[in-house]
Amino acid sequence: MDFSSRNVETGFQHLCESVFVRLCQIVGTSVQVAIRRETVDITEMVERRVAENDEDIAILSGSMREGFRLKESDLDFMKWLNNHRVIWDMCQSEYYYTENKTLIISDSSESPPGFTLLELLTPTTDRRVQSACVPMNDRLYISSSLLRQQTQTHHYPGSTEHGPCESGEILGRLEYDFAWCFACDIWPPSASSWINRCLSWPDREVVDDIIRNGCHFVPIGHPLGLHEHEEWRISFSVAEHKLVHTMNHCQFLTYGLLKIFLKEVMDKLSEETNKLLCSYHMKTVVFWVIQQNVVPLWCPHNLLAGFWVCFKFLINWVYKGVCPNFFIPKNNLFLTKIHGSAQRSLFLQLHGLYEKGLVCLLQSPSIRSYITDVLYNPRLSICTNEDRMKSECEYDVGLFHEINRNVSQAPENLASCIKYLQVLELMIGEPLTQYQVLMLQRITAYILQNTAFSLHNMYTNTGLNKQMYIADRISRHMLKLAAKFGCISDMMFIAMHNYKALRYRDALSITKIIKDKLAQPDLMYYAHVDPERYTESVGGQSWSTKMRKAVARNIVLNNNVCYINELLTEQKSALQNNRHKSFIPLFVVVQFVEFLCYRHIDTTLAQTAQEELQVLVHHDQGLYVSEHHRDISWEILGICQQMTGNLHAALFSYQQSCTQYPWNKIQNATQMRIQDLHIT
Structure with a gap:
């Protein structure tokens, strides 16, 4: 098929626009990509400023840092x-x-x-x-x-x-x-x-x-x-x-298309050549093509022209056996991998794709249908307006997910918490994007929670009643402040603090409010949401309002801080295995705190809370208890059963915890609890 002919110029533009739309669905719109990058940016900025001279610095790199969220x-x-x-x-x-x-x-x-x-x-x-x-x-x-x-x-x-x-x-x-x-x-x-x-x-x-x-x-x-x-x-x-x-979105999507084409087409050519090319080669070729200004216009109706230029560059490199590093061209990235018979074989296979023209994209399952739709219907009207590609709810799911995944702070003590708060205070006045402001807000809520519990733990059992009272009052104020600009889950920290301070009825009043909010039809729990109900309830409102009213997430505990005494063994075990945070499903924590509080008030209701927790852990299909967090969910159920004297049920729960994926790294704690049961 000759895409260069004037007779098919309009069809070629339609084809480019159709692939552009498909890539926006797979790779993301420019807004989604900006959300991913900017939330990581602000987290990295905070960590750099807080880091002490003798500490390690860690950053996200690679395709995730670039803004991709592809399956691979x-x-x-x-x-x-x-x-x-x-x-x-x-x-x-x-x-x-x-x-x-x-x-x-x-x-x-x-x-x-x-x-x-x-x-x-x-x-x-x-x-x-x-x-x-x-x-x-x-x-x-x-x-x-x-x-x-x-x-x-x-x-x-x-x-x-x-x-x-x-x-x-x-x-x-x-x-x-x-x-x-x-x-x-x-x-x-x-x-x-x-x-x-x-x-x-x-x-x-x-x-x-x-x-x-x-x-x-x-x-x-x-x-x-x-x-x-x-x-x-x-x-x-x-x-x-x-x-x-710095790439415009069309350039970024071209890079994404090359990555997809590599995985779905080039890697499938033969076993001899399927490991010779990698994503880094695709990135390198895009860099060189952009810098050499070979493509005069990077836009949706010209997207496939950019892809084709990059593909020809790549074939030429394979033919010569030279892929120049973008920063140090003398560093040939092909030197030790693409040479001899493997090089000849790879070139012939890529040249075979080249001879087919852009029709070779039909071999990509992710792209194929969008090409055939245009080929069979040349007059098809295609909208490339990104604002109409995703709903408000879809954007919100992505935004809140990125915010949750990028709260990575784990201050070791009260002094570290204070340093974080000082850094965050200074950053408030800096020029930040709307996504970075929300990310900063989320980090601040989490640090306030860490500070509140660190302060409370410092003065517990000191015998100094006045200092304990002052620390308790300040802690409660910080937790209420965090809940004001946090999400539904942040109220749970108030309930845990009340339990820790022996205010059981106050804790239960908070868990009741949380359970009522979790039963709302507009709830967004990670990607689980009814888009119509959500949009009807909070559509058009600020992200802060949406987060507070309709968004919930798992509970994240800093393992350097004690929140619930009954989980201290698990937190210590995780720290020994270099796991600084524990991730617990919100629904599990709600039932756990209710069980712990009712044990001091009403044993019948405590039993009810335990039974509800048991049903959740045994029968949930990933809606409220994800596969990642089943280790600690079974563990918490076992703790409840052990506390009520149901030792055989506790043993079963602990054994189930051991068989789960060790996401929270609590295996040592589980083994200790099994030994403490003394069941022969």
Whole structure:
């Protein structure tokens, strides 16, 4: 089919617009992508400002950080020591106070482009770095392979080493990559040519921002390097997500289409070639095409022209066996993978797709029907107005989901809570987007809750009644404030505080209000919502109002803080396994607190609360108790049964908890509780 013919110019535009609409459904509209990026941005900003010199800094990277939420999108994290910095030249050491910063110098004299050795210049107190040091030529270098071994934490069962990362799967579905690295505040000299290339894209402000943020070093050497096990790869991950964020939405969707085409078409060509190309190659080709200004106009009716140019670039690279890194072109990304017979085979297969023209997109299940609709109905009217593609409810589901997933703070004590509050107070006056304001609001509510319980715990059992009274009053005020600009679930923290302060009837009055709100037909519990009822009830109102009136989520407990004494064993177990937060279904917590309170008031009602909890845990099909949180839900049911003396039922519940996916990492606590039952 000749799409270049004038006779089909209108049909080609319709085809582009149809694929644009489909990609907005799969990848997201520009508003959805902005929500994803900006909520992550504000969380990262808070964490950077709060981090102490001797703490670690972790950021989300990869496709999720870029704004994708595809089924195959991995959770990619980078983590580095805040008190370690890499420099390129000895004279740069004067930028740092070496009493509190460990300096490392890059030595790339014997490494391939894009790789380097890292020499330890000043002493380090970090045992992992110490253990990874190896002597070479009378100097001490940090071995990338040894550091990978030292930092393997095995976050979840079945994790393995994959390149520079610890990789694994959560519940057999969501893949994650976790990479330890070192940070460098100074732009690499080997990437200086990139600065001079940026004439048309990106603009100078973005270039300056990228340069100011330097780069990172991930623990993987070049397979053909002289020191493969000691070398480190220069990572431009932060620079890359800034570049992706500068793309217009059509460019971003083209990148998304290439990722989809890779997974659904190119990876299916043959077993010999299905692992040769990766998503990073797709991103690289989009960068080069945009910067070289090959596509004159990136817009919906020209989307497939942009895709086709990128595809031709890729085929040409495979033919030559050269994929130049965007920042260091001398670093050939194909060097060790695409050569010889595999290269020839891949080229022939890609060229076969090229000869078919854009019809090759029909091999993509995600795109096929939208192409055939236009081919069979050339006069089909297509609306590319993004505002009409998604309903208000759909946007709200995405927004609140992103806000919930990005509340990652876990202050260790009251002093840490206060530091967070000080940082948040300073950020209120900064220029923020509407999504970032809401994200900041959500983080503030969570930190206030942490502060309230930390303060209460500090003065409990001190015998100083006046101080206990003052602390209790301040704590209650903070929790009420958090509930005012939080969601329905935030009221639960008031109920837990009342239980902790022995105000059982006050706690029960709050749980009743929560249960009434959870029974409302307009409730949004994650993606579970009746769109019509929700829109009828809160449509058109502010997000703050919607959140307070109609939105609920799971309860997130900071494991450094005691909220309910009966769960302290589980929180300690999680901390021992490097899990700083516990995630409990709201409906489970409501029944648990009711059970605990009624034990002091009415044993019959306590039994009723336990039975309701039992029905929920035994029979819920993922509506209120997700698969991720069944471990702690069974655990809480077992605790209730053990407290009432029903030991065999408790044993069964604990055993069920052990068989669930260990999301909350409470297995040690479960085993301890089973032993305490003394059932033979």
